[in-house]
Amino acid sequence: MQKAISIIPSEIATGKLHSYLLGAVGPRPIAFASTIDERGIPNLSPFSFFNVFSANPPILIFSPARRVRNNTTKHTLDNVLKIKEVVINIVNYELVQQMSLTSTEYGEKENEFIKAGLTMLDSDLVRPFRVAESPVQFECIVTKVEALGKEGGAGNLVFSEVVKMHLHETILDENGSIDQFKIDQVARMGGNWYSRANKGMFEVPKPLSRLGIGVDNIPEEIKSLR
Secondary structure, three states, X not given: OOOOOOOOHHHOOHHHHHHHHHHHOOOEOOEEEEEEOOOOOEEEEEEOOEEEEEEOOEEEEEOOOOOOXXXXXXXXXXXXXXXXXXXXXXXXXXXXXXXHHOOOOOOOOOOHHHHHOOOEEOOOOOOOOEEOOOOEEEEEEEEEEEEOOOOXXXXXXXXXXXXXXXXXXXXXXXXXXXXXXXXXXXXXXXXXXXXXXXXXXXXXXXXXXXXXXXXXXXXXXXXXXX
């Protein structure tokens, strides 16, 4: 067996724990979240604490965590607590550099769409803008925000119900489904690392047509061949 170190989270610094968690749990999809404040000022920021959690109702959840260094909150969280709407844009390889630029901590009056050179597209059912360049855009109503703590590093789960979605036709296959190669998604790893999905994909068919015997039932003479 491989040697391992064991860690109790409460016994190490939050920053170090953060790096272990993000280095181990990945690749993580990115929610490129567009929100708006009460004055109508747009905000755009990426979050890799993100996934889909339900199809009926269609629920996406992302988490703008409190900053580890000073326990402050992000504009995205401040916005969804007041204007309970968000557009979650999917990030492909072509968008990754502009997406990264929006993670800079600009002032609350700055428009990250303009900073990153991205196109603001009016949404149909919510107030925040869509990113026109994103291959998939989810217009969402925020149904709940659940704080996971009050200290630096604590997450805030933003439950986002999809009310309308927009897909670029260029990412669809002949059956109208999303082609996993054409969408060319990127995901976050630890540190400054990203993963480009279509450069490392492989297919594993589900064993639905017949039941696998299981490793525990493999005959010993076959196991001994390893």
